[in-house]
Amino acid sequence: MTSLVIAEHDNATIKGATLNTVTAAAAIGADVHVLVAGHNAGAAAAAAAQIAGVSKVIHADGATLEAGLAENVAAQVLAIASNYTHILFPATAAGKNVAPRVAAKLDVGQISDITKVDSPDTFERPIYAGNAIATVQSSDAVKVITVRTTGFDAAATTGGSAAVETTAAASDSGKSSFVGREVTKNDRPELTAAKIIVSGGRALGSAEKFNEVMIPLADKLGAAIGASRAAVDAGYAANDLQVGQTGKIVAPQLYVACGISGAIQHLAGMKDSKVIVAINKDPEAPIFSVADFGLEADLFVAVPELVAAL
Amino acid sequence: MKVLVAVKRVVDYNVKVRVKSDNSGVDIANVKMSMNPFDEIAVEEAMRLKEKGVVTEVIAVSCGVTQCQETLRTAMAIGADRGILVETAEELQPLAVAKLLKALVDKEQPGLVILGKQAIDDDCNQTGQMLAALADMPQATFASKVEVAGDKASVTREVDGGLETLSISLPAVITTDLRLNEPRYVTLPNIMKAKKKQLDVFKPEDLGVDVAPRIKTLKVTEPAKRSAGIKVPDVATLVDKLKNVAKVI
Numbered sequence: 001m002t003s004l005v006i007a008e009h010d011n012a013t014i015k016g017a018t019l020n021t022v023t024a025a026a027a028i029g030a031d032v033h034v035l036v037a038g039h040n041a042g043a044a045a046a047a048a049a050q051i052a053g054v055s056k057v058i059h060a061d062g063a064t065l066e067a068g069l070a071e072n073v074a075a076q077v078l079a080i081a082s083n084y085t086h087i088l089f090p091a092t093a094a095g096k097n098v099a100p101r102v103a104a105k106l107d108v109g110q111i112s113d114i115t116k117v118d119s120p121d122t123f124e125r126p127i128y129a130g131n132a133i134a135t136v137q138s139s140d141a142v143k144v145i146t147v148r149t150t151g152f153d154a155a156a157t158t159g160g161s162a163a164v165e166t167t168a169a170a171s172d173s174g175k176s177s178f179v180g181r182e183v184t185k186n187d188r189p190e191l192t193a194a195k196i197i198v199s200g201g202r203a204l205g206s207a208e209k210f211n212e213v214m215i216p217l218a219d220k221l222g223a224a225i226g227a228s229r230a231a232v233d234a235g236y237a238a239n240d241l242q243v244g245q246t247g248k249i250v251a252p253q254l255y256v257a258c259g260i261s262g263a264i265q266h267l268a269g270m271k272d273s274k275v276i277v278a279i280n281k282d283p284e285a286p287i288f289s290v291a292d293f294g295l296e297a298d299l300f301v302a303v304p305e306l307v308a309a310l
Numbered sequence: 311m312k313v314l315v316a317v318k319r320v321v322d323y324n325v326k327v328r329v330k331s332d333n334s335g336v337d338i339a340n341v342k343m344s345m346n347p348f349d350e351i352a353v354e355e356a357m358r359l360k361e362k363g364v365v366t367e368v369i370a371v372s373c374g375v376t377q378c379q380e381t382l383r384t385a386m387a388i389g390a391d392r393g394i395l396v397e398t399a400e401e402l403q404p405l406a407v408a409k410l411l412k413a414l415v416d417k418e419q420p421g422l423v424i425l426g427k428q429a430i431d432d433d434c435n436q437t438g439q440m441l442a443a444l445a446d447m448p449q450a451t452f453a454s455k456v457e458v459a460g461d462k463a464s465v466t467r468e469v470d471g472g473l474e475t476l477s478i479s480l481p482a483v484i485t486t487d488l489r490l491n492e493p494r495y496v497t498l499p500n501i502m503k504a505k506k507k508q509l510d511v512f513k514p515e516d517l518g519v520d521v522a523p524r525i526k527t528l529k530v531t532e533p534a535k536r537s538a539g540i541k542v543p544d545v546a547t548l549v550d551k552l553k554n555v556a557k558v559i
Contacts, residue, residue, distance in 0.1 A: 069476070070439065070449055093469040097451050100404070100439035109405050109524030112434045122528065127432050128327045132336050135528045175448035175482075179464065179475040192470075196558070221559065229488065239454065239468045239489055246348075246428060246488065248470075254558040264326055271536055275556045277548065292539035293551050305545040310559070 001030035001120065003086040005054075006077060008094055009036060009044040011066075016193040017090035019051065019154035024147040025088050026053045026155070027117040033058060033084070034162070037076045037169075039066035045164050052159035062169025067178030068094055074101035075170035081106060084142065086120070091146035091249075092192075099146050108140035115151030129245040129268035149192060150251035150272055184238045186225075191241065194224035196254045199243055199270070202230035203259025203280070203299060210236040213300065214258065216307045226250065226270075228260045244269035259299045262287025279303065311421035311458075311480075312367045313356045315390065316411055317349040319374055319381040320431040333529040345381045348426025350388070351486040354493040355456060356424055357389040364458045365422070367391050371414055373407050375399055379509060386504035387496040393509040398521060400514075404432075406521035408440035413517035415445050420481060422463070427452050427485040438485035448478040452487040 003025040008015040018034070025032045033056040036045040045059035058080060064072045077098070081087060087102060089095030091113045103110035115133070116124035122137045123145065191197065198217045204210040210231065218225045227237035229244055243250055245268040255273035260266060262278070262285055270276070271290050278291035281298050288294040295302055321327055322342040330337050345353075359365040370385035372378040373396040382393035396410045415423060423445075428435035442449035450456075450465035454473065457464045458480070466475045468487045514521045542548045552559045 067474075070442075070451070074443065093452060093467075096435050097439065097449075100436035101443040101449070103436070104405060104408055104440035104443035107405075109403055110434070110436050110440075111525060112436060126533065127530070128321070128336060129430065129433070130533055131327050132329045132530050133533050134530050137526045137528055138524065139526065140524050173448065175479045176450075177477045179477050181472065181474040183472040190471075233488065238472070239487075240470060240472055242488075245430065245433065254552070254556075265323070275552070275558045276536075276539075277552070288541070289538045290536045292556065293548055294539065294541045295545065295548050296541060297545075302545055306548065309545055309549045 001085045002083060003028055003030045003032050003088060004080070004084040005032060005034045006087070006089045006095065006098070007034050007036045007044065007048055008090050008092055009038060009041060011038045011041040012043045014044055014047045014051070016154060016190065017092050017149045019157065020149035020152040021088050021090045021147045022051055022053055022155040023152040024114065024117060025086065028086055028120050030085060031055045035060065035077065035080070037065045037073050039063055047157070049162040049164050050158050050160050052156040054160045054162045057162050057164045058167055059164050060167045060169050064172040065169050069176050069178060070097045070101055071173035071176050072170050073098045074105065075173065077102045078105055079170060080167070081142065086143045086145060088145045088147055091148050095146050099144055103144035106142050106144065108142050108144055109138060110144045110146070111136060111138055112146050113148045114145055115148050129264050130271065131264065148249055150249055184240060188218060189224045191224045191226055191248050192250055194252050196221045196223035197226045197250055197252045198223045198256045198258065199226035199228065199260060200231055200237065200258050201228040201260030202234060204231060204236055207236045213303050217256070217303055220307050220310045228266050257287050258303055260287055261285045262290065311365050312369060312418055313359065313365050314411070314415065314418060314420040314423045315352050315356045315368060315370050315385065316423070316425040316437065317353065317370050317372050317381050317385050318346040318426070318429045319343050319372065319378045320346045320429055323347055323430055329530055329532050333531055335527065335530050343377070345384050346426050346429045348428060348486050350493045351488070351490050352424040352426050353385045353388045353390060354491045355486060358491065359458060360389070369394060369418060369420070371396070371411065373398070373402055373410050382509055383504045384496065386507045387501045388494065392507055395509065395511045396514060396517065397511050398514050400521055401523050402521055403523050403525060404434050404436035404440055405524060406519065407437050408444055409519045410514060410517055410521070411441045412444040413519055422458070422480060423483045425483070425485050427487055438483050442483035447482050449483045450476050450478050451485040453484050454487050454489040456484060456490070
C-alpha cells in the first residue's frame with residue numbers, strides 16, 4: 001500500500017495545501033510519495049523532500065507541465081498511477097481540475113473533499129453545503145481522493161529526507177494551451193492559509209466602500225480578505241476571495257464577518273473557524289447563530305472603531 | 311455546431327436539508343427540487359452562443375429519475391431545442407453520469423459540452439472532467455468567460471489567486487462558474503413552447519453503460535453543531551473578548 005500526493009506548487013515553493021494533503025495520506029497508513037510535476041521545479045521538489053513523513057519525491061520536469069494544464073498533469077499522474085493504491089490531490093482549484101480526469105481514466109470513482117480518514121477505504125466528506133457528513137466506502141482498487149485542507153493539520157515542512165527521483169515529463173496533449181494569467185496582486189496571506197480572515201458582504205454597497213472599510217481592518221490584523229458570494233457577484237471583491245460552498249473553504253483562528261447575513265452556502269465555507277465574529281446591523285441575521293461574538297451595529301461605524309481600538 | 315448541456319435535478323438551493331433519523335441519508339421527500347444552479351448557467355451560456363450564431367442546436371441532457379423530465383422542460387423553456395433523459399432509478403455517481411454523457415457525445419457529436427462545475431447536493435465537482443477524460447477532449451473548468459472562434463474556444467477560468475485563460479480545441483468540455491452569466495428568467499410563453507419540444511428517453515442499457523455505484527454511503531450524520539456565542543454591546547467589549555477570552559489577537 002503506497003499513497004501518492006500530487007503537490008500544489010509554483011515551481012519554486014510548495015503550497016500549503018500540499019502539507020495538509022500529506023497529513024491525510026499519512027492517516028491512511030501507507031508510505032507517502034509526492035509528485036512534483038512542473039517546469040524548472042527543482043526547488044519545489046527539494047522542498048517536498050523535506051516534508052515530514054514523505055518517503056519519496058517524484059519530480060517530473062518539462063515545458064508541458066509549466067502551466068499545470070489538466071490534460072498534461074493527468075497524463076503525468078497516470079504514467080505512474082499503477083504503483084499506488086491511493087492518489088490524493090488537495091481540493092484546490094488545481095486539484096479539483098485534474099483529479100477526476102485521473103479517476104475516469106483509471107475507471108474508478110473519486111472521493112471528493114474528504115475531511116477525515118476512517119480506514120484505508122472509508123472516508124468522511126461533507127455534502128449539501130456541509131449540512132450533512134457522509135461516511136463513504138470505496139470498492140475500487142485505486143482510491144482517487146481530493147482532500148479538504150481544513151480537515152487536516154499541515155505536515156511539518158522540515159524533518160523529512162526523502163529521495164528525489166526524476167522522471168520524464170508527459171508529452172503535450174496538443175488540445176489545450178495556456179494563454180495568460182491575471183493574478184490578483186496583494187501582500188496579504190493566502191485566504192486558505194491565513195490565521196485571520198476579515199470578510200465583507202453585500203452590506204458594503206460598492207467596491208470602493210469594500211476596500212475603504214475592509215483593507216484597514218485587514219492591515220491592522222495582518223489578515224487575509226474574504227467576501228460573500230453576494231459581494232463578489234456585485235463586483236465589490238475579486239472572485240477568488242469568495243468564501244463558501246462553491247468558493248474557498250476556510251478555517252482560520254479568527255473569522256470576522258462584516259455585513260454578511262450568513263446564508264447556508266456562506267456558512268459552509270467558514271463555520272469550522274476557531275473564533276467567529278459577526279458585525280451586522282440586522283439582529284435576525286443567521287450569521288449570529290454561528291458567531292462566538294456578535295456585534296449588532298452598523299459596520300460603517302463599528303469597523304473603523306474596531307480598527308482604531310486594535 | 312451542436313452543444314450538449316448536462317442538467318441535474320437537485321434539492322433547491324434555498325432548502326436546508328435534514329439528515330434522516332436512521333442516518334441512511336438526507337430527507338428529500340416533499341422537498342422542492344430545482345435545476346442545479348450551475349447547470350442553469352450552462353444552459354444560458356449555450357443559448358448565448360446560439361444567439362451569437364456560433365451554435366446551431368442546444369441539446370439538454372439529464373440522467374436520473376422520471377421527474378428529471380421537469381428539469382429538462384425548464385432547460386427547454388430557457389431555450390434548449392430538445393431534451394434527452396437517461397432514465398434510471400439507480401443512484402448515479404459522477405463516473406456513471408460521465409459514461410452516459412460519453413455515450414451521448416458519441417451519438418450526437420457535439421462541438422462543445424457545457425456542464426455546471428459542481429452539483430449542490432453531493433458537491434462532487436467531477437462529472438465534466440471525467441467526461442473530458444473519457445471522450446479524450448480538452449477541458450476548461452470553472453469558466454467565467456467563453457469565446458468560440460472557428461475550431462477553438464478561449465476560456466477564462468476562475469482559479470486560486472485570480473483568473474487564467476486557456477485556448478482549447480473543439481470538441482471540448484467546459485464547466486461553468488458563478489460569474490459566467492446571469493441566467494434569464496423563463497417566460498410563460500416559453501414554458502408553453504417547451505412542452506411541445508422533443509424529449510427522447512433512453513435507459514442506461516440502451517447506451518451500453520453500467521451505472522453501478524462504486525462508492526457506498528455507509529451513513530450520513532449531522533455535522534458537529536456550532537453553538538451560538540454571545541452578543542457584545544460595543545467594540546471595546548469585542549476587542550477585550552478577542553484579546554483576553556478567545557486570545558486570538
